[in-house]
Amino acid sequence: MFPIKSRPLKIVILWQLAFAILAAVLCGLLSGVNAAISGFLGAIISVIAGAVYAILVSRHSGYSASGTLRTALRAETVKIFIIIMSLWAVFAIFEGLQPVMFIGSFVVAVLISSMAVFVPEKLNK
Numbered sequence: 001m002f003p004i005k006s007r008p009l010k011i012v013i014l015w016q017l018a019f020a021i022l023a024a025v026l027c028g029l030l031s032g033v034n035a036a037i038s039g040f041l042g043a044i045i046s047v048i049a050g051a052v053y054a055i056l057v058s059r060h061s062g063y064s065a066s067g068t069l070r071t072a073l074r075a076e077t078v079k080i081f082i083i084i085m086s087l088w089a090v091f092a093i094f095e096g097l098q099p100v101m102f103i104g105s106f107v108v109a110v111l112i113s114s115m116a117v118f119v120p121e122k123l124n125k
Helices: 007-031 033-058 065-093 099-118
Strands: none
Touching: 007 033, 007 099, 033 065, 033 099
16 A cells, blocks of 8 residues: 555655665764754655655556646646755754755755666566
């Protein structure tokens, strides 16, 4: 009963989660606790937005091209809104933010999300 039906999107979200943990550890080792939190928050914003996008796309049941396009555009709009609001909230609320760690991990997590095109829908057996 996992709400995300697309295997590539599930795999990429897991990759992003793994990167979020790795970013927290590496940033923490390099610059301390605030950097670890900053690195984790940067990556997790992309994870959350990507997961919401994947859930919205997975809920689509129509087969028309216009319905599919409308669903994809709606999901992408929600994803961008979540990203903008989350970035703003972190910058506004977290006083110990390390901007380089935060934005750097966010950018890498976004780049990881583009790797979904390389994940096959079904495993070759």
